[in-house]
Amino acid sequence: MKSGFWQRLDTWARRFLPAGLCLLFVLVTVLPVPVPGYASLVPMLALAAVFFWAVHDPRLLPPVVVFLIGLIQDSLSGAPMGTGTVVLLAVYGVTVSQRRYFHNRSFIQVWVGFMVMASAAAALGWLLTVAVDGAFAPPRALLFQSLLTVGAYPLVTWVLHRAQRLLPAEA
Amino acid sequence: MVRIAVPLRGAAHRFALGFLIVTAFGLMFLGKADNQFVERLRTAVTDVATPILEVAAEPISAVNRAIDHVRALAALHQENARLREEVERLRGWHAAALRLETENRSFRDMLNYRGPERNAFVSARVVADGRGPFVKSLLVNIGTRDGIEKGHAAVTQLGLVGRVTEVGERSARILMMTDLNSRIPVLIEETRARAILAGDNTERPQLVFLPDATRLKPGQRVVTSGHGGGLPHGLPVGVVSGVEKGIPRVRPFVDWGRLEYVEIIDYDVDNVPPNLSTGRSGKSGAPPPGAGSAP
Numbered sequence: 370m371k372s373g374f375w376q377r378l379d380t381w382a383r384r385f386l387p388a389g390l391c392l393l394f395v396l397v398t399v400l401p402v403p404v405p406g407y408a409s410l411v412p413m414l415a416l417a418a419v420f421f422w423a424v425h426d427p428r429l430l431p432p433v434v435v436f437l438i439g440l441i442q443d444s445l446s447g448a449p450m451g452t453g454t455v456v457l458l459a460v461y462g463v464t465v466s467q468r469r470y471f472h473n474r475s476f477i478q479v480w481v482g483f484m485v486m487a488s489a490a491a492a493l494g495w496l497l498t499v500a501v502d503g504a505f506a507p508p509r510a511l512l513f514q515s516l517l518t519v520g521a522y523p524l525v526t527w528v529l530h531r532a533q534r535l536l537p538a539e540a
Numbered sequence: 541m542v543r544i545a546v547p548l549r550g551a552a553h554r555f556a557l558g559f560l561i562v563t564a565f566g567l568m569f570l571g572k573a574d575n576q577f578v579e580r581l582r583t584a585v586t587d588v589a590t591p592i593l594e595v596a597a598e599p600i601s602a603v604n605r606a607i608d609h610v611r612a613l614a615a616l617h618q619e620n621a622r623l624r625e626e627v628e629r630l631r632g633w634h635a636a637a638l639r640l641e642t643e644n645r646s647f648r649d650m651l652n653y654r655g656p657e658r659n660a661f662v663s664a665r666v667v668a669d670g671r672g673p674f675v676k677s678l679l680v681n682i683g684t685r686d687g688i689e690k691g692h693a694a695v696t697q698l699g700l701v702g703r704v705t706e707v708g709e710r711s712a713r714i715l716m717m718t719d720l721n722s723r724i725p726v727l728i729e730e731t732r733a734r735a736i737l738a739g740d741n742t743e744r745p746q747l748v749f750l751p752d753a754t755r756l757k758p759g760q761r762v763v764t765s766g767h768g769g770g771l772p773h774g775l776p777v778g779v780v781s782g783v784e785k786g787i788p789r790v791r792p793f794v795d796w797g798r799l800e801y802v803e804i805i806d807y808d809v810d811n812v813p814p815n816l817s818t819g820r821s822g823k824s825g826a827p828p829p830g831a832g833s834a835p
Contacts, residue, residue, distance in 0.1 A: 396589070399668035399679070400597055403604050403798050409671050432553060436560040440567075444585035445593075447670030447677035447713055450578045451568035458561045465553075498674040501572050504720050506741050510673035 383536050387429040391418045391438045399445045409510045412521035421529045423464035424471045435461045449501040456494045484519045491515040583708030590681050590711040593667040661803045676719035683710045691770040693805045699776035699793030725768050729761040744789040758782045762790050
């Protein structure tokens, strides 16, 4: 009875919230902030968001959306096309398959899980880039970036938990 | 119904995921083979995202300007004293430059020498910073509609930034000279020794293919040689910073921390689109960097 136009618009908007937030994170990470070294250290926020939805409710972020987010991220960041996409999809797939492990765990345990996933993701990303470029890229900046990504996870979780409360109960 | 649908949906998800991963790998291989499709896909995305990023970057530059303003106020007194000193010093150089210019002109007249053309340039705003651990590139807000083409040089007032590698309609990607894939023909200004400036993702690119007999001294200026076409001759690049583990390195002039605007130099002057010669080209009559007359 109450499914008027505004109601539908509201539901629609809420369904797009997880993907929209991932996109927002992608945009934030490529913005030109004039701080020396910022760009090579900025946390992989989209990775954290994909992990979050894969743990909490993968239905809200279907694989095809992860794929599109990966493509947009690769296009904007200038990374070899497909490398970041493979990384995001792999993290998503592995996390979804391990969802049972993350079920009813404390935040710290999920965070440790993310630490493992983020490190593996960074290593995979490095391998793929080296394979595509055919040249050895010094992996040191990557280490710092992974650390910052793990460090940023509580903040990402806080934002996304708030967003999750806005979502319709039956998505 | 739900009980049957859940495992089915799980299988469908897994299949979709596998398919998408394979597709992403496919894109990687296509991209590696310099496929047109991948490049068009990428520029299509950047074309759509550029106006959004332009808007999003506005508050950042506002904050940045505010910080600069406060900083400038705090340092006003010292700055003033420093500038006075500099004006004194530059006055001498100005006189020297005027004298040399006249002399240079008369020599050119004698030799009937036709110097390098002045290059047209377009100012572009940096809208995305792709300086990740693997790539060093920038996204700017101009593209083919502004007359930008692949291979054009990107510079700031200080010196070379890199060159254009991808062009969309309203966006372009600049591969910075520090990127692993960047190769720029340069020469040592003092000794005229040619070399290739090869990026390796560090802040100080390497000098490779330097003639064996070349002796490098830290502080020697490195400029683009213009060999191989594409880049104009004589754009300032950086100074030799020293030799580390047998590898000579260059410290670029560009201030990487403050890359808000760059200028894209259209070297091929014959191809300047009509809108370049009016309005957008040339900021308040200032000469484009690197277009000064060679002594």
